[in-house]
Amino acid sequence: MQLQPFVAFSTYFAAPVHSLAHLNAIDIAVIAIYFAIVIFIGFYLKGSANTSEEFFMAGREMTAWIAGLSFVSANLGSLELMGWAGSAYQYGILATHWYWIGAIPAMLFLGIIMMPFYYISKVNSVPGYLHLRYGDGARALSAVSFAFMTVLMSGINMYSMALVMKVVLGWNLNFSIWVSSITVALYVGLGGLRSAIYNEVLQFLLIWLGALLVPILGLIDAGGWTNLKHQIGARLGSEYVHLWSTTGHFSENPMGIHWTGLVFGLALVISCGYWTTDFLVVQRVLSANNLRSARMAPIIGAAFKMAVPFIVILPGLLALAVLPYHLVGESQAVATGQHSYNEVLPLMLVRYCGPGLLGLGVTALIAGFMSGMAGNVSAFSTVWTYDIYGAFLNKKATDQHYVAMGRWCTFIGVLISVGTAYLVQHAASIMDYVQGLFSFFIAPLFGTVILGMLWKRTTKAGGFWGLLAGTSTAIGLFLWVHFDPSALRYVALSASAKTLAEDMYRALWSWLVCVIVTVVVSYATKPKPVSELEGLVYGVVPLPVEHDDHWYQKPIVWAGMIAVLFVILNIIFW
């Protein structure tokens, strides 16, 4: 029977009685076309992924625009989209800090200061840079922790998307997990990083296309921004619509944070750590076709990142004003059958979008998930192949062997992610620790990389022991507060601090410990000869001069314009 496959397919999509929305044939067609195109791209690019340079680094042929959009898109996973929309509902406009001060300065810093060192050293990964600068110890520590975090994050992203699709659309949890992960494994396994990047650009555009209608229609519904602020202020208090003015004390804002935590913990450590040393995003920039593109890519990414709150944070704020019911936390939602914060974005889509547009919105959410997962598995396969397998287990294999290993790793990385998703399903508390886990590894790693790049006196032993001490400090502080909650007043400087504030200060302390230990051990040990640091450390060798035809082509000019806009936006929403 010709119709049988469609019927079987649609039984998974067809919403049961308890789901909030029903997808019709038009919506299913929109979703199916998306899947067909991403798989086609994977097959089309299979012939362009034959060498390790092509498979893992996309042949280093990406333009600044493609690398820049892919750089932002790989970060825009389902946790990022649905999680931060939920946080905006829960904490108000303060959630925007993770998109502005928690991203823009770090992205500009990467483009202007750090990118030249990554690019001219021709490393294939961040652990690869650590290998050149500090040797095998720091590389192994960083590669193993990154591989662990990557598949864990990928699985958590997968589970959170499948859960929302189940609650809102009634989709089978197993169906969501397997269909989306097999698709990602197929197109990344076939076309490597180039396929992941091409699809990430497409997914980024789709996310905007599908999600942009919600804030536009939502603002019309709420009577404009001024009315929205008044409604939220009247219902919950003005602290929900101010970025900075309520951060003078932990107890004066719904997030329980202080501006020192935002500036030093979030902007200086967590954000710089993530955007400049997390290989998931840095890999996209390393694929650029020249140094100028590599420097412009994070700057282009910063411009788009600054706009993302419009489709993520604003829907959460609008929901506070226009939804006729109240959303609750995940555990309460499970117990009472109410909707949780994490479902706010799909709920707003359902509110404003009819057939066709709803399919487009759901495709945007799926695209967000897939771009995040593709980023995770392609970075995982690169780090495993170059920095664990190729560095320690099989150093003398052929290039073809490493490409085959990369393809297998893509599938294995997806399988481990699926396993993690099922693990999270049975141990939901893991979700609560994600942000914490993140700060264990990223914050000290930033200390190690930045000292290695800017200070030629840093030694191999200093880098390794600094990284180990910083990571141990983060884990130790986490366990201290976990087993003795009263320790919060020491770790986060206030007993009123909440989880996100604790994460910021823990990251700050672990970074400081990493920096201090690295400096002390470096002074006590013998440094590398300067001749071995060429292209790795600031001031050792002049950086290549870029010849731009016009002043407006210089990366520093664009970075300056983004920085000015960033300051203006923070003042407007102060």
Add this chain to the structure above:
Amino acid sequence: MREEISIWFFAGVLFLIYGVIITSQGLWELSHPLVNPPVLYYLHAPIWWGAMMTVAGLSYTIRFWPRRIR
């Protein structure tokens, strides 16, 4: 010999297909109103949003159409 298909061509084709589907759905709803319409249904978002996607998709498809190269 054909040049490699640009990512912007893929984006154009996808936008064009979606634009045509969504605009058609919006026009269909003019004569067959939905039983359970979404909020602000009277603004006919599928028509103008779909039309915008069609125009953007068409222009990108033409601009980045893979051409023969020597």
